[in-house]
Amino acid sequence: MAEVYxxxxxxxxxxxTIFHILVYAFLILITISVLIPFYWMLLTSVKTQVMIEQVPxxxxxxxxxxxxxxxxLLFEVVQSGPRRGQxxxxxxxxxxxxxxxxxxxxxxxxxxxxxAAYAFARLRFKGSNLVFVILIATxxxxxxIFILTNFLTVYxxxxxxxxxxxxxxxxLAMTIPFMTSVFYMxxxxxxxxxxxxxxxxxxxxxxxxxxxxxWKIMVPVAMPTIVTIxxxxxxxxWNAYIWPNMIATRDEYRLVSNGxxxxxxxxxxxxxxxxxxxxxxxxxxxxxxxxxxVFRKQIMRGVSRSGIKG
Amino acid sequence: METKNNWRAWLYLAPMxxxxxxxxxxxxxxxxxxxxYKDYQPLLxxxxxxxxxxxxxxxxxxxxxxxxxxxxxxxxxISVPISIVLSLFIAVALNSIPRLKxxxxxxxFLPYVTNGIAVGMAFAVIFHRxxxxxxxFLSWFGVAPVDWIGSxxxxxxxxxxxxxxxxxxxxxFKILVFASGLTNIDKxxxxxARIDSxxxxxxxxxxxxxxxxxLILYISITSMIGALKAYNSIIALFGESLGGRPRDMIxxxxxxxxxxxDYANIGFYSYxxxxxxxxxxxxxxxxxxxxxxxxxxxxx
Numbered sequence: 001m002a003e004v005y006x007x008x009x010x011x012x013x014x015x016x017t018i019f020h021i022l023v024y025a026f027l028i029l030i031t032i033s034v035l036i037p038f039y040w041m042l043l044t045s046v047k048t049q050v051m052i053e054q055v056p057x058x059x060x061x062x063x064x065x066x067x068x069x070x071x072x073l074l075f076e077v078v079q080s081g082p083r084r085g086q087x088x089x090x091x092x093x094x095x096x097x098x099x100x101x102x103x104x105x106x107x108x109x110x111x112x113x114x115x116a117a118y119a120f121a122r123l124r125f126k127g128s129n130l131v132f133v134i135l136i137a138t139x140x141x142x143x144x145i146f147i148l149t150n151f152l153t154v155y156x157x158x159x160x161x162x163x164x165x166x167x168x169x170x171x172l173a174m175t176i177p178f179m180t181s182v183f184y185m186x187x188x189x190x191x192x193x194x195x196x197x198x199x200x201x202x203x204x205x206x207x208x209x210x211x212x213x214x215w216k217i218m219v220p221v222a223m224p225t226i227v228t229i230x231x232x233x234x235x236x237x238w239n240a241y242i243w244p245n246m247i248a249t250r251d252e253y254r255l256v257s258n259g260x261x262x263x264x265x266x267x268x269x270x271x272x273x274x275x276x277x278x279x280x281x282x283x284x285x286x287x288x289x290x291x292x293x294v295f296r297k298q299i300m301r302g303v304s305r306s307g308i309k310g
Numbered sequence: 311m312e313t314k315n316n317w318r319a320w321l322y323l324a325p326m327x328x329x330x331x332x333x334x335x336x337x338x339x340x341x342x343x344x345x346x347y348k349d350y351q352p353l354l355x356x357x358x359x360x361x362x363x364x365x366x367x368x369x370x371x372x373x374x375x376x377x378x379x380x381x382x383x384x385x386x387x388i389s390v391p392i393s394i395v396l397s398l399f400i401a402v403a404l405n406s407i408p409r410l411k412x413x414x415x416x417x418x419f420l421p422y423v424t425n426g427i428a429v430g431m432a433f434a435v436i437f438h439r440x441x442x443x444x445x446x447f448l449s450w451f452g453v454a455p456v457d458w459i460g461s462x463x464x465x466x467x468x469x470x471x472x473x474x475x476x477x478x479x480x481x482x483f484k485i486l487v488f489a490s491g492l493t494n495i496d497k498x499x500x501x502x503a504r505i506d507s508x509x510x511x512x513x514x515x516x517x518x519x520x521x522x523x524x525l526i527l528y529i530s531i532t533s534m535i536g537a538l539k540a541y542n543s544i545i546a547l548f549g550e551s552l553g554g555r556p557r558d559m560i561x562x563x564x565x566x567x568x569x570x571x572d573y574a575n576i577g578f579y580s581y582x583x584x585x586x587x588x589x590x591x592x593x594x595x596x597x598x599x600x601x602x603x604x605x606x607x608x609x610x
Contacts, residue, residue: 020407023403036436041435113326116323126316128319145337146341149340150337239542257428280428285424
């Protein structure tokens with residue numbers, strides 16, 4: 001009896017070990033698939049053109065053989081084309097624009113979000129449910145529909161002028177339309193609602209106004225959520241492609257995503273300089289990855305919440 | 311007192327509502343109206359009097375729009391189910407390991423926090439016919455070099471490459487959401503199943519999937535909407551030409567943007583609007599359909 005027991009125990013353990021090995025193997029396989037594009041981007045960016053065109057491709061390169069010339073060339077001023085007088089890849093200009101647009105949009109979004117979330121979480125007013133449902137419903141609408149009219153609106157506001165667009169016109173056009181987010185409002189409202197009512201009534205008794213209560217009590221208590229919103233929202237400008245591409249009339253006004261594609265293809269020969277292209281891709285990818293590793297917890301928590309709400 | 315509070319609440323809502331009125335609600339209605347305009351020239355604000363349905367019939371009969379519908383649907387119908395099933399398996403695998411869970415989870419999340427255009431360009435290098443990594447990988451299995459995204463690539467090859475990139479790009483979000491959904495499932499269900507010595511597959515089918523079903527529904531609706539709007543991934547992989555040969559991989563959104571960009575041509579803006587409205591209707595239809603179908607299958 002005892003023997004049988006031990007035997008079963010062993011086979012159970014063996015089974016479990018085999019299962020774990022299989023699961024880890026599967027996860028490692030996925031890890032490799034996830035990392036390969038990053039690896040290939042980095043590897044290609046430090047290869048010379050000759051190495052890139054080698055067949056079969058070089059799968060590994062000793063750090064001693066790394067060619068940083070691709071990176072150097074990106075910062076060299078070009079004499080012709082749309083970027084005349086600018087570096088081949090004006091990384092710092094794009095970065096400056098992206099950070100500026102990101103900061104302005106995020107400040108605006110955070111303010112409108114906090115105020116609206118407060119109204120829906122704490123204040124009672126007629127029609128609040130109806131307005132709330134209508135706002136939530138807009139999340140289901142593909143944003144592409146808005147772009148057609150928004151482009152005309154921005155044009156009529158004087159922010160899109162092919163010949164005379166100023167830098168601030170472009171910045172306004174890239175920020176003002178994106179200063180609201182129904183999703184973040186919804187997310188923050190949930191957090192606000194968890195703050196006990198007693199706190200509110202106690203503050204009322206002390207003569208605190210609604211507005212003071214919001215900034216002195218609710219915002220500090222909900223700070224983790226607000227920080228998550230700020231981080232997620234700032235990342236948006238990094239990936240914005242369509243709108244900035246549409247609105248910026250000059251290369252100096254564009255954001256990082258826009259500058260990447262097409263810039264490294266020789267129009268006469270049709271050949272693409274993959275080394276330089278990948279070097280610029282690395283430059284754009286690294287700041288985001290750094291931001292991610294610094295704020296990993298907030299970002300992952302915020303994103304996972306966004307899925308849970310449904 | 312009641313009315314005072316009323317007034318104040320609207321004041322708090324005002325910044326958001328005013329901005330949304332200008333940049334969300336007005337554009338939504340205006341897109342409908344533009345789609346019925348005759349000979350519209352948006353920047354001059356000129357058009358022929360009256361309304362017409364012609365824009366819709368022109369768009370529906372346009373060769374590139376048909377191509378766009380075909381591409382968009384193929385991409386959405388194949389990539390969404392594959393990425394949902396795959397990310398569900400990955401999330402379950404993550405949930406079953408004793409160690410390194412946070413490590414794997416962080417790595418799997420990386421595609422979400424990278425610039426889509428930058429990574430898409432890396433994929434374009436990987437899919438290169440002559441010196442790409444993907445063909446090299448296939449050659450280990452004796453497959454001859456294939457043109458995936460170049461000018462001689464067939465429709466199927468381009469779609470396959472686009473599909474691989476799309477799935478790679480969309481897994482991160484789903485894995486994270488499913489994994490955190492799994493941690494919320496009560497352990498008692500699994501303990502009970504273990505006492506009944508249910509197999510792992512049975513547990514997955516009978517416990518995990520049903521308990522996650524509200525989340526699966528939500529994710530399938532949102533990722534379906536996302537897939538129907540595909541555009542950035544095509545720019546990333548193929549560039550502004552939208553394909554190995556121009557416009558091979560055009561999508562509905564790409565169609566809308568192309569006609570929008572040609573606003574100087576009379577009436578083109580209305581074609582773009584008609585295309586956008588059709589996309590809106592398709593999205594609504596799918597959201598409705600998914601909700602109805604799942605009403606029977608989702609356990610809340």
